[in-house]
Amino acid sequence: MTSPAVSSRDLPHPTREEIRLEGVLHALSDPMRMRIVRELAAVDDELSCSHFDLPVTKSTTTHHFRVLRESGVLQQVYRGTAKMNGLRKDDLDGLFPGLLDCLLDAADRQAARLGSA
Amino acid sequence: MTSPAVSSRDLPHPTREEIRLEGVLHALSDPMRMRIVRELAAVDDELSCSHFDLPVTKSTTTHHFRVLRESGVLQQVYRGTAKMNGLRKDDLDGLFPGLLDCLLDAADRQAARLGSA
DNA sequence: CCCGTACTACGATGCCTATCGTACGAGTCG
DNA sequence: CGACTCGTACGATAGGCATCGTAGTACGGG
Numbered sequence: 094m095t096s097p098a099v100s101s102r103d104l105p106h107p108t109r110e111e112i113r114l115e116g117v118l119h120a121l122s123d124p125m126r127m128r129i130v131r132e133l134a135a136v137d138d139e140l141s142c143s144h145f146d147l148p149v150t151k152s153t154t155t156h157h158f159r160v161l162r163e164s165g166v167l168q169q170v171y172r173g174t175a176k177m178n179g180l181r182k183d184d185l186d187g188l189f190p191g192l193l194d195c196l197l198d199a200a201d202r203q204a205a206r207l208g209s210a
Numbered sequence: 211m212t213s214p215a216v217s218s219r220d221l222p223h224p225t226r227e228e229i230r231l232e233g234v235l236h237a238l239s240d241p242m243r244m245r246i247v248r249e250l251a252a253v254d255d256e257l258s259c260s261h262f263d264l265p266v267t268k269s270t271t272t273h274h275f276r277v278l279r280e281s282g283v284l285q286q287v288y289r290g291t292a293k294m295n296g297l298r299k300d301d302l303d304g305l306f307p308g309l310l311d312c313l314l315d316a317a318d319r320q321a322a323r324l325g326s327a
Numbered sequence: 328c329c330c331g332t333a334c335t336a337c338g339a340t341g342c343c344t345a346t347c348g349t350a351c352g353a354g355t356c357g
Numbered sequence: 358c359g360a361c362t363c364g365t366a367c368g369a370t371a372g373g374c375a376t377c378g379t380a381g382t383a384c385g386g387g
Contacts, residue, residue: 102383123374123375125375149375149376149377150376150377150378152376152377152378152379153375153376153377156374156375156376157375160374171383171384173383173384173385174383174384174385175384
C-alpha cells in the first residue's frame with residue numbers, strides 16, 4: 094500500500110555530460126513533448142505516464158517519453174507497474190543555467206497568446 | 211560602389227505573431243543552423259550567405275537559411291547579388307523575452323565544454 | 328494462480344528533411 | 358554584350374520520425 098519498490102528493469106539514461114543542447118531542443122520542438130514537460134514542471138513532482146491524457150495512442154506516448162528520456166530531459170524509473178517521470182532540472186540547470194525556465198516561460202507566453210481564443 | 215540597392219525579389223517571412231516556439235526550437239536543433247545563428251549573434255550585424263564557410267554544399271546552405279527565415283529566426287534581404295541575413299532579435303525578444311540570449315549562452319557553454327579538445 | 332493494469336516491442340506507413348548535383352536566374356563589372 | 362559571382366529551383370536519395378495496431382511482458386491484487 095506504501096509506494097511500490099523501484100523495479101530492476103533498466104532504463105538507459107544519458108549522463109549529464111552526454112546531454113546535448115541540440116538533442117534537448119529537438120525533444121522540445123514537438124508540441125506533445127513540450128506539453129509533457131510543461132505539465133511536469135507545473136506540478137514539480139514525478140508523474141506516471143498514465144497520468145497524462147494525450148491525444149495519441151499509448152504506443153506514441155511511450156515513444157515521446159523515450160525521446161525525452163534519451164535526450165536527457167526526463168528521468169524515468171519503474172515503481173511497480175507505473176513508470177514515474179521527473180524533470181532532470183538539476184542536470185539541465187547545471188549544463189545550461191536558466192535555459193529550462195526560459196523555455197517554460199516562452200511556452201507559457203505562447204500558450205497565453207494563442208490559447209485565449 | 212556604395213551599398214547596392216535592395217532588390218525587389220521577394221522573400222516570404224512570417225510576421226511576429228506567426229512565429230511559433232516549436233518552429234524556432236526545431237530550427238535551432240540543427241547544429242549547422244545553430245552555428246549560423248551564433249555567428250550572426252557574435253557580430254551583431256547582417257552577414258551575406260557567402261560569408262559562412264559551412265561544410266555542406268551551397269544547395270544545402272540555401273536550405274538551412276530558408277528554414278531559419280521561415281521559422282522567424284532570421285530576416286533576409288537581397289542587396290545586389292548578396293543575400294543579407296540578420297537575426298530577428300527584437301521580434302524574438304518581444305515574443306519570448308530572454309530566450310534568445312539563453313539559447314546562445316547555452317550553445318556557448320556547450321561549445322566551451324566540448325571544444326576544449 | 329489468474330486477471331487486470333501499465334507499459335513495451337515490433338512492424339508498417341506516410342511524411343518530413345538533410346544532403347547532393349545540375350541547371351538556371353539575377354546582378355555587377357569590364 | 359560577355360563573363361563571373363551569388364544564390365535558387367528542381368529532382369533524387371537516403372534516413373529519420375510521428376503515428377498506429379497488435380501482440381506481448383512485468384507487476385500487483387484477489
